[in-house]
Amino acid sequence: MPDLLLELFSEEIPARMQAKAADDLRRMVTDRLVAEGLVYEGAKAFATPRRLALTVHGIPARQSDLKEERKGPRVGGPDAAVQGFLKATGLKSLDEAKIQHDPKKGDFYIALIEKPGRATLDVLADMLPVIIRTFPWPKSMRWGERSGRPGALSWVRPLHSIVATFGLETETPDVVKFSIDGIEAGQTTLGHRFMAPAAISVRRFEDYEAKLLDAKVVLDPQRRKDAILTDAKQLAFAQGFELVEDQVLLDEVSGLVEWPVVLMGSFDPEFLSIPGEVVRATIRNNQKCFVVSDPKTGKLTNKFILTANIEASDGGKAIIAGNERVIRARLSDAKFFYETDLKTKLEDRLPKFESIVFHEKLGTQGERIKRIERLAAEIAPLVGADVEKTKRAARLAKADLLTEVVGEFPELQGLMGKYYALAQGEDASVAAASEEHYKPQGPADRVPTDPVSVAVALADKIDTLVGFWAIDEKPTGSKDPYALRRAALGAIRLVLENNLRVEVVSLFDKHSESIDETSKRLAQTGGQEQGGAYVVAIAYAAVSWNGRQVRENSVELLSFFADRLKGQLRDQGARHDLVDAVFALGGQDDLLMVVRRVEALGKFLDTDDGKNLLAGIKRAANILRIEEKKDGKAYDGAPDAALYSLDEEKALAKAMDQVKVEAGAAVAKEDFAAAMSAMAKLRPAVDAFFEHVKVNDGDAKVRENRLKLLNEIRAATRAVADFSRIQD
Amino acid sequence: MDAVPAHMRPERSFQGFILALQRFWADQGCVILQPYDMEMGAGTFHPATTLRALGPRPWKAAYVQPSRRPKDGRYGENPNRLQHYYQFQVIIKPSPPDLQELYLKSLAAIGIDSSLHDIRFVEDDWESPTLGAWGLGWECWCDGMEVSQFTYFQQVAGVECSPVAGELTYGLERLAMYVQGVDRVYDLNFNGREGAEKVTYGDVFLQAEQEYSRHNFEHSDAEMLFRQFSMAEEACQKYLDAGWKDGKREAHQMALPAFDQCIKASHAFNLLDARGVISVTERQSYIMRVRELAKACGEAWVHTEAGGAA
Missing domain, CATH: 1.20.58.180 (Class II aaRS and biotin synthetases; domain 2)
Structure with a gap:
């Protein structure tokens, strides 16, 4: 079966867009083919800086013919119906219709419509221009003379030519005839911009790829990546060094060349006095070159590896020399920045934060740092951190944002703070917090363990969360511009992975007071737009929670945490309904204990005792719900022991008294497994009760008492969780 | 390069370098304008670009524009940062289909041989918030150094470009430093002479950089x-x-x-x-x-x- 070759040749496509564009092209063309009834055998797409290419092989040469029977009016039916039928089917007269006999309903007309399949070549000629016109580039542009006319083509950069051929391997393929905005599809393309600029005539994918290779174009990005990586490793190895591998950089670099030529250059070793990360960031971000390390020390060496797009006539000497000059200039900038930074102590940078707005409703960075410091000091004793060290760490943690190096390389924030803190003789924990307090950034990121870092990291995240909650900037749907979900998840992981005991609602509530102070300040000094913040922030509603008055926002934030926790546990394979069952108890804001309860509950429910007890509790709850609804009253008082008439009632009541005491004691000791074991003892009594006791007794008093007894089951088991929230 | 005297060769003198570019673009049919007589941050602000990029009429121009970036002053101490430098600006409307080729030929005209050097077009989308303008294009790299900005204007001064103009901006000092092989802008040979007759970029501009840095950062009113x-x-x-x-x-x-x-x-x-x-x-x-x-x-x-x- 025939194959399609398509190439869209343009000016340089941004490296970051190439992979997705190749994928989009394959998807759009093959989807459209299938929608046209043309099932293909395989497809592969490629991208270089100057071209998107696609091969689809094994496409039928034609669509199959379609035959369709259309039912018409009955024979002798009204003329209007007959005319409508003729018009709809395209028949000239009823002579062309068939008559279908039907003994029950009478005879009626049938039209046989045959729709011959089209040649795939024609289908392609129709669909390719549409795909090109609707191609989903993240950003596209107009160009040239035609850009002044309506309906001008838009492409990522000017599109110059199109190759589109279709045919069998054994024959000369046909050109898919179409033209788009003045570009006629054909079978001519160009080779490498500098090394083989002549036009190349191609027939099908196999000779296309081979001829491109002859013309110094490696079509397949994976082949370019492999070549760069192999050569780069080889070059480093030959000198006794090791390439510092960098997948993101490799992806980008392979999108900047059609013919990769890997070369090694060097720089003055004096630049190795700058932290390695700075050297790497300089060379990588600005110059898109790899760095090289010495396997003996694990440290960077004064070499770099560049990927050129050309086999230069001097073997690359001028290219290396040019790159070395640029890298020297860049590194001397970096060194200058670094050394300049070292001249100013971190604490001396702090006053500047007073004039930098963090958020118009949450005050300056200076205010934010003070809030974090205060909160971190509160948290310090809870996590076993030295209070003074924690305060200092919080005060200095963000100071590097104002340094030259971080201004140049924002991704080094925190890390530079650590270097500068160590350089000015700060305690190691204090210095480490500068880098660590941003962590964890995502689900894969490491969680800090040093208590000082933990305290500052937690304070940083809680300030963000409580702050944005106070000004009502909560995430909605997919919108989370301040990354509050990530902050909450980070806080949760900090607590759980460090086994911290903190009551988060209390922390939220306490920290809200710091936010209030900022709001008051803004209301007094700020303009109109800040005035609103004060109103929003102090117009909080107090709610009763766990027996005390707290802010509604704090409780809401807890439930935001509960949702994140559920997601986190679900990702680890736990049941999220168990989290609901624990939070439903109310007053649960010690996240570590919540998780312990959930774990114990999960294990218990895996046992027969657990499953049966759950069934019993649910049965009790169902009966209660039905009867309470019927009677319009709640049966939540204590049962009257004098009304027990059956042994099973008495046994259940006794078991419950015992379980309440035992489970309560176990919970008090935070031994949730023991609480579960205690609860398991209820099972025989519950089972026996349901087997032998009829709840809806004829005697109204007995019935009421038994309903109250059922209610007690639920109450007794609430020591650990609200079992009624657990799904079957 | 036939009849060019040695002191005017682009790799020998800054002024020869500029003249080579002007000559090249004049040969492409551009009007060669003189700098606009006002202080501006970039050649794009010249009305020959900002305003002429708008509307349907064809337009081809090239010119040097002194560009003032008060914040970039370094008191003459940085080897390549200046608060006053020269941009060479080319604007062609509508953008010709071979603008990239023309650009590469212009590099050849100033002594950059594309069989010896690694010339690359690296994504760089241009946006000027103050001009309400944006376009797509590249920064052009020569052996890892950004030497020009290449932009297809899509919108300027809030108006859609119709047709689109192509804009090239050459950082003259940086390119000339490359071609002359000097590491410090002030060492550029300005007039292409040697010995006592030689005038460097520093002779012309170093004092100005020092004075204007003082002015821009400390004393401007x-x-x-x-x-x-x-x-x-x-x-x-x-x-x-x-x-x-x-x-x-x-x-x-x-x-x-x-x-x-x-x-x-x-x-x-x-x-x-x-x-x-x-x-x-x-x-x-x-x-x-x-x-x-x-x-x-x-x-x-x-x-x-x-x-x-x-």
Whole structure:
């Protein structure tokens, strides 16, 4: 079966867009083919800086013919119906219709419509221009003379030519005839911009790829990546060094060349006095070159590896020399920045934060740092951190944002703070917090363990969360511009992975007071737009929670945490309904204990005792719900022991008294497994009760008492969780 | 390069380098303009680019534009950062299909051989918030060094470009340093002579860099500059209002003088910014104010004859 070759040749496509564009092209063309009834055998797409290419092989040469029977009016039916039928089917007269006999309903007309399949070549000629016109580039542009006319083509950069051929391997393929905005599809393309600029005539994918290779174009990005990586490793190895591998950089670099030529250059070793990360960031971000390390020390060496797009006539000497000059200039900038930074102590940078707005409703960075410091000091004793060290760490943690190096390389924030803190003789924990307090950034990121870092990291995240909650900037749907979900998840992981005991609602509530102070300040000094913040922030509603008055926002934030926790546990394979069952108890804001309860509950429910007890509790709850609804009253008082008439009632009541005491004691000791074991003892009594006791007794008093007894089951088991929230 | 005397060869002298570029683009049919006689941050601000990029009429121009970036001053101590430097600007509307090839030929004309050097087009989308302009293109790299900016204008002064113009901006000092093989801008040979006759870039500009750095960072009269900004803003609006023929928004007769005031406001803002007297939040609002002026000028321009109004 025939194959399609398509190439869209343009000016340089941004490296970051190439992979997705190749994928989009394959998807759009093959989807459209299938929608046209043309099932293909395989497809592969490629991208270089100057071209998107696609091969689809094994496409039928034609669509199959379609035959369709259309039912018409009955024979002798009204003329209007007959005319409508003729018009709809395209028949000239009823002579062309068939008559279908039907003994029950009478005879009626049938039209046989045959729709011959089209040649795939024609289908392609129709669909390719549409795909090109609707191609989903993240950003596209107009160009040239035609850009002044309506309906001008838009492409990522000017599109110059199109190759589109279709045919069998054994024959000369046909050109898919179409033209788009003045570009006629054909079978001519160009080779490498500098090394083989002549036009190349191609027939099908196999000779296309081979001829491109002859013309110094490696079509397949994976082949370019492999070549760069192999050569780069080889070059480093030959000198006794090791390439510092960098997948993101490799992806980008392979999108900047059609013919990769890997070369090694060097720089003055004096630049190795700058932290390695700075050297790497300089060379990588600005110059898109790899760095090289010495396997003996694990440290960077004064070499770099560049990927050129050309086999230069001097073997690359001028290219290396040019790159070395640029890298020297860049590194001397970096060194200058670094050394300049070292001249100013971190604490001396702090006053500047007073004039930098963090958020118009949450005050300056200076205010934010003070809030974090205060909160971190509160948290310090809870996590076993030295209070003074924690305060200092919080005060200095963000100071590097104002340094030259971080201004140049924002991704080094925190890390530079650590270097500068160590350089000015700060305690190691204090210095480490500068880098660590941003962590964890995502689900894969490491969680800090040093208590000082933990305290500052937690304070940083809680300030963000409580702050944005106070000004009502909560995430909605997919919108989370301040990354509050990530902050909450980070806080949760900090607590759980460090086994911290903190009551988060209390922390939220306490920290809200710091936010209030900022709001008051803004209301007094700020303009109109800040005035609103004060109103929003102090117009909080107090709610009763766990027996005390707290802010509604704090409780809401807890439930935001509960949702994140559920997601986190679900990702680890736990049941999220168990989290609901624990939070439903109310007053649960010690996240570590919540998780312990959930774990114990999960294990218990895996046992027969657990499953049966759950069934019993649910049965009790169902009966209660039905009867309470019927009677319009709640049966939540204590049962009257004098009304027990059956042994099973008495046994259940006794078991419950015992379980309440035992489970309560176990919970008090935070031994949730023991609480579960205690609860398991209820099972025989519950089972026996349901087997032998009829709840809806004829005697109204007995019935009421038994309903109250059922209610007690639920109450007794609430020591650990609200079992009624657990799904079957 | 046949009849060029040694002191005028682009790899020997800064001025020869500029003349080689001018000659190349003159040969492509560009009008070679002289710098605009006002302080501006980039060659793009020259009305020959900002305004001429708008409207349907074809336009080809090339010129050197001294560019003032008050914040980039380094008291003459940095080897390649300057608060005053030269840009070479080419604008061609509509963008020709072979603009990339023309650009590469222009590099050859100044002594950059594309069989020896690694020349690359690396994504760089251009946006000027103050001009209400954006375009797509690249920064052009030569052996890892950014030597030019290559942009297909899509919108300028808030007006869609129709047709699109291609814009090339060469950083002259940087390119010349490369071609001459010097590491410090002040060491550039300016006139291509040697010995006692040699004049360097430093001879011409070092003192200016020191003086203007002092001025830009320490002594510029902020109060006056704030007033200048407001005055230019008001004047721009006044001229724009007065320029509508017969008071109807059909034909405009003073787009160019109004745009001069926009350029003035923009430079006053740049000076204030360098002086550190504009806070982060204010900064945004100043940029918006300049953009509003630029947009209104663009709107006026497309109602002039050169802007394509019938």
